[in-house]
Amino acid sequence: MLQKITHLTVRDVRFPTSLEQHGSDAMHMDPDYSAAYVVLDTDSGLRGFGLTFTLGKGTEIVVRAVQALAGLVVGKSLHHIVSNFRGFYRLLTSDGQMRWLGPEKGVIHLATAAILNAVWDLWARVEGKILCRISIQDPKQIVSCIDFRYITDVLTEEEALGILVNAKEGKQQREDLMMNQGYPAYTTSCAWLGYSDQQLKQLCTDALQHGWTRFKVKVGADLEDDIRRCRLIRQMIGPSNTLMIDANQRWDVAEAISWVTRLAEVKPLWIEEPTSPDDILGHAAISKALAPLGIGVASGEQCHNRVMFKQFLQASALQFVQIDSCRLGSINENLAVLLMAHKFKVPVCPHAGGVGLCELVQHLILFDYICVSADLSGRMCEYVDHLHEHFTSPAVIQNAHYLTPKDPGYSCEMLESSVKRHEYPEGDVWKLQINK
Template identity: 40%
Template sequence: MIYKVAVQDARYPLDKSAGSDAIHRDPVYSYAVTQLLDEGGWTGTGLAFTLGAGNDLVCQAANYYAQRLIGHDIEAVMADFGNLFRAWSNDPQFRWLGPHKGVVHLALASVTNACYDLWAKKRGVPLWKLLLDLSPEALVQTLDFSYLEDEMTAEDALALLTSQQNDRRSREGILQSGYPGYDTSVGWFNYSDEQVRSNCQQALDAGFSAIKLKVGSEDAERDIRRAYLLREVAGPEVKIMLDANQQWNLPKAKAVCKKLAAMNPFWIEEPTHPDDIQAHQTLAQEIAPVKLALGEHVPNKVLFKNYLQTQSAAFIQVDAVRVGGVSEFLTISLLSKKFGIPVVPHVGDMGQLHQHLVLFNHIAMGHKALFLEHIPHLKKHFVHPVRINHGVYETPQEPGSSCDLLGV
């Protein structure tokens, strides 16, 4: 039984321009950390990710949700978590502040993720194994399909999961081989051309075959020069993703993306405002076959549904520490599978939690094991940091979701 909760504001300043992009020039990687203390001696840890200012507001909201879990057994909580998630996300006091977005939804992510972590620890297994061991019926009970019923109901999700059961075993080899990663830290926005060139070579030497460059400069020629520089160093076979972090308006996005097309980007990420679905649909049509990736700042399943319906995104980058946690992440993954669109998460938690979720997506849903973003800057702060070997995530074996922080 949960007898106590604690919510902490953990902030980690970065050095040497790491983490910088076209919008966020001086980030402070921060977590709203929810801890659920169980009488059996377990502590469930859940994270929501921010870039500093306002992290305290997320913590206040997380405490509001977490207090309601005191006196409850985690097994009972998770047996019907979908209905609990729906009730929390529609809280009569907090819904006005969203709905389903912003500070209150980030807070819900932190508490939701703590529930899944405690559940896995109490069962003594890594989160990926807990999820894989659940029956399709039990998994669906942890999800909320409200506002998705025009595209996916709980019955639809159950049918999809059940349809993947027969050939699951053929995909379980990834637990031994590991999940491929890609390196985002090659091309942070504030890095010089020389540093981008050097970082690219280091990433290739470390075994990565996919890398990312931050674009979105006021002077588009800087972006174009750096993109072609990176292609020159990496060679024609390496996948290069370009991330504008919402900096362009639609006319500029059209112009710059067309100039970038010849260097063969694997995708162009967040080209304009994340709420402007129509602009993304227009851009996707005009720059094809260049593809768009979206999701880092898409806060909920309803907007992801709209992006999928309008064929605006070729890759879905849902982030379990941005949407309402593991539950909503899995819901969006199921919806994406229905539309045949791969899920390639943004890793606001530095890959800790998502290394579990992509394994489940691949094995249980049949999502392609494309790759998972890797950002190393906070690894030293985790009790069980992600392990990367020759560009591949090693499968975590410790109980829980790998989110425990040192000193927190």
């Protein structure tokens, strides 16, 4: 069976997380974690599920962008797509008219991610495997999914293949380790910017009891508040646990350096998104200034494509690469970034949280460890404890590690009942909000 894609559905699904300021940071004070949620139907009856993450308003624009791309997908067979996955990636990203809307950035790229995530999910389901196991199979197949256009000055197809072939050694032990112990995670759930000190303390106490050892705190709106909150959390977690801070692009370059210098006393491992996500040289300047303080720079959740990541790496502007499963063009583009990060010896610590991001990115980080980096030092994947109950195969955390997923696919199928209730604006949850 060729698994012909007969239909694409896309829905606007929003969760009112802003009501309790979950997810709030110095630039996004009231996010409603949302998704453009894609379902692909096939003639075999099997379906593929994918999504891209948004913050509420504007999700309808991403939905329209997915609809605009749908004609490139419907009617194709999965067999046809995956036998030339690079070509299919290009088809979606290089349409002679629609590429003007990007290229490979912004709404059109988020839409591409949602569709491609669903295609990867379908592929894994057809093979009856969890997603990361699909890509673990054969290095040649992996590189055939990557579009090397614009990055061959840093990574050629042959080099990529070399990295994957070299990493074959010890693969079984790494797979076993992931099965038994899982992938190390950190939590961002304790210290969103809108949380009170009391809430922060309570959540931190609970997290410590559950075995968390790595914590991220939102900063950037008010320096005195940041000093107080960071001292509080450092005091609670003690000197040997890990603390990271995240400013979500709030500062100019000089301001970032002076602000973070004031926070150096709490010994953060990294400052995340100190300034505009497009300012590669700005990040390089900040990295250079903070290196003597032992603070690295992390970014990636709004780094819009592999070309940007290439330049960040070339300019030594990042010490931690934060791939995102919905910002880049799905697994195809993330594979390119994982391989470039490996070449530059920069650890990958993915962005997750939101809605569905933990479910998706856990597959990518497993792939990274098993097939590319073979290394866990300095590496961890973000975890946020919200909205997992809406998925049919939610990410599972045990002892602050992501356990290897079990069900075939890419783990982002939502419960139909949840989708119905949260569909915007006609779902019950929103009808209630709107009528308040």
